[in-house]
Amino acid sequence: MAKKHKILRTEDDISPLNRKLINTVCHKCNFYAEDQEYWESEYECGAYKLIRQMLEENKLTFEEIEDFFTRADLNPERELR
Numbered sequence: 060m061a062k063k064h065k066i067l068r069t070e071d072d073i074s075p076l077n078r079k080l081i082n083t084v085c086h087k088c089n090f091y092a093e094d095q096e097y098w099e100s101e102y103e104c105g106a107y108k109l110i111r112q113m114l115e116e117n118k119l120t121f122e123e124i125e126d127f128f129t130r131a132d133l134n135p136e137r138e139l140r
Contacts, residue, residue: 064098080111083124087133 073081073096085091085107113119 064094066097067100068097076111076114079121080107080114083121084110087128089133 070078077096081096085096085104088104088106090104110119110124114121
């Protein structure tokens with residue numbers, strides 16, 4: 060049975076940049092839990108913070124992120140070492 064979480068924010072509380080980043084990056088992550096953005100008190104993921112900062116500083120684009128995901132190995136069955 061899935062853990063119940065207290066909802067801390069609604070869709071209106073999520074900025075357009077955060078929504079696009081969550082949809083583009085977080086939803087592809089093996090560690091993402093369904094609707095996590097609504098019950099987390101903060102977005103804590105280091106990759107999320109790094110990518111957001113790079114987007115804000117125009118060092119990375121969403122097109123480059125999407126291109127990366129066409130080549131990335133996102134196999135959740137692979138054993139961690």
